[in-house]
Amino acid sequence: MDKYVINGGARLRGSVTIDGAKNAVVAILPATVLVGGRCVIENVPNISDVTVLTTTLRELGAKVDFIDSGVLEIDTTNISSCTVPYELARSLRASYYFIGALMGRTGQASVSMPGGCHFGVRPIDQHIKGFEALGGDVSISSGMINVQVPGGPRGAHIRFDVVSVGATVNVMLAAVKAQGVTVMENVAKEPHIVDLANFLNACGADIRGAGTDVIKIHGVDMLRGVDYSIIPDQIEAGTYMVLAAATCGDILVKNVIPKHLESITDKLREVGAKVEEYDDSVRVIGSPVIEKINLKTMPHPGFPTDMQPQMGAMLCRAAGTSVVTEGVWDGRFRYMDELKRMGANVTVDGKIAIIEGVSTLTGAPVKATDLRAGMALVIAGLMAEGVTEIEDVEHVERGYSCLVQKIRALGGDIEKQTIPDGTRIGTAL
Numbered sequence: 001m002d003k004y005v006i007n008g009g010a011r012l013r014g015s016v017t018i019d020g021a022k023n024a025v026v027a028i029l030p031a032t033v034l035v036g037g038r039c040v041i042e043n044v045p046n047i048s049d050v051t052v053l054t055t056t057l058r059e060l061g062a063k064v065d066f067i068d069s070g071v072l073e074i075d076t077t078n079i080s081s082c083t084v085p086y087e088l089a090r091s092l093r094a095s096y097y098f099i100g101a102l103m104g105r106t107g108q109a110s111v112s113m114p115g116g117c118h119f120g121v122r123p124i125d126q127h128i129k130g131f132e133a134l135g136g137d138v139s140i141s142s143g144m145i146n147v148q149v150p151g152g153p154r155g156a157h158i159r160f161d162v163v164s165v166g167a168t169v170n171v172m173l174a175a176v177k178a179q180g181v182t183v184m185e186n187v188a189k190e191p192h193i194v195d196l197a198n199f200l201n202a203c204g205a206d207i208r209g210a211g212t213d214v215i216k217i218h219g220v221d222m223l224r225g226v227d228y229s230i231i232p233d234q235i236e237a238g239t240y241m242v243l244a245a246a247t248c249g250d251i252l253v254k255n256v257i258p259k260h261l262e263s264i265t266d267k268l269r270e271v272g273a274k275v276e277e278y279d280d281s282v283r284v285i286g287s288p289v290i291e292k293i294n295l296k297t298m299p300h301p302g303f304p305t306d307m308q309p310q311m312g313a314m315l316c317r318a319a320g321t322s323v324v325t326e327g328v329w330d331g332r333f334r335y336m337d338e339l340k341r342m343g344a345n346v347t348v349d350g351k352i353a354i355i356e357g358v359s360t361l362t363g364a365p366v367k368a369t370d371l372r373a374g375m376a377l378v379i380a381g382l383m384a385e386g387v388t389e390i391e392d393v394e395h396v397e398r399g400y401s402c403l404v405q406k407i408r409a410l411g412g413d414i415e416k417q418t419i420p421d422g423t424r425i426g427t428a429l
């Protein structure tokens, strides 16, 4: 078990290079199963979710090797298993993308109910709705989701009841090689949905409309292997932008697509930071005073829920009262209890947090409850006076590549230490 030890107070300055998008790579790695050949995937982030997915691909029979830093060679010519067991599915949600991919490749899949971050109920009814529309016989037993499609998926018209990233990805994967045409309505429009469609189209798929509300897929018989580079991570970029604003710093965030960052840029300007946009980078210069703002998370192109905890941490030191409304998840404010240990003045009522800014946060021992919650604590620790120790940082390392090195290079005082046995913070009943 590791912890981060942060000595707060430094203004973060310099430049940072953003890695490939977690939520794109976790869809594209399972998608290679559909290809039945060799792909080279570039700009792969060095995060633990990638390690789990490459292990899963090998378990299924694929050959997977890093041929360079951030460059994966994946050969899915031979797939010998259609089962993803609990040990591999429990740590990340995206393991269920192997259902859509295996369904499309072999007509059957058996994947353990997925894990991932806990912020309320995470149903999969929309995934099942899509699989069934494509002809799948879906059952859940002993913690496994089993899908059989004798003869392979058949194109269908599907209208999702809720906008879901996961269901859009999974059903797209299942439909790429279906017989006939699939129309998916009320789909998610996130940049990683577009990246997955671009990857599959480069492999020979016929997917139109990704990035809009309606995706139309003409099923194809075969795909071919390609070289493909993952888009930059919108959320990692947004996180370093917030770090600049939160620490009154000055950070050039490189290797980004500024268009993907617009909702974050707008909010950072509202808090008083200066944001300069270039072709593939943004520079954020923080202001000594963080202005209060109101914020509501929404599916893309709204403000991303995956940036809500980072903004929430920053607003704990705003001048005045901010209202943050979570529009996607039921329980994404658990990190606020940890921030209160650092002196934050926050009232949470369901999906609304009322944050009364305080002049000082103070370092404290805290725990990361999930990936972005952990990052919120890192930001708070860097803003705080004194030492913050963050436990359960494995959550953070699921999604942030080389975090400690990148923050240290910007002048932040953070180090990763191993927690000696028997000295972890106790768990409250």
Ligand code: EPU
Residues within 6 Å of the ligand: 022, 023, 026, 093, 094, 117, 121, 122, 123, 124, 125, 126, 127, 128, 162, 163, 164, 165, 166, 167, 188, 305, 306, 328, 329, 330, 371, 372, 399
């Ligand atoms: N939902 C349903 N039924 C379903 C699926 C979803 O009702 O079958 C509901 C959920 O309960 C939620 C809403 O739809 O209220 C949106 O959920 P969605 O399916 O879009 O989320 P997800 O696919 O499970 C992905 C990201 C999350 C991100 C959300 C929202 C990946 C691997 N995960 O999750 O990312 O918060 O979309 O943008 O892409 C993160 O990176 O920290 C993270 C949690």
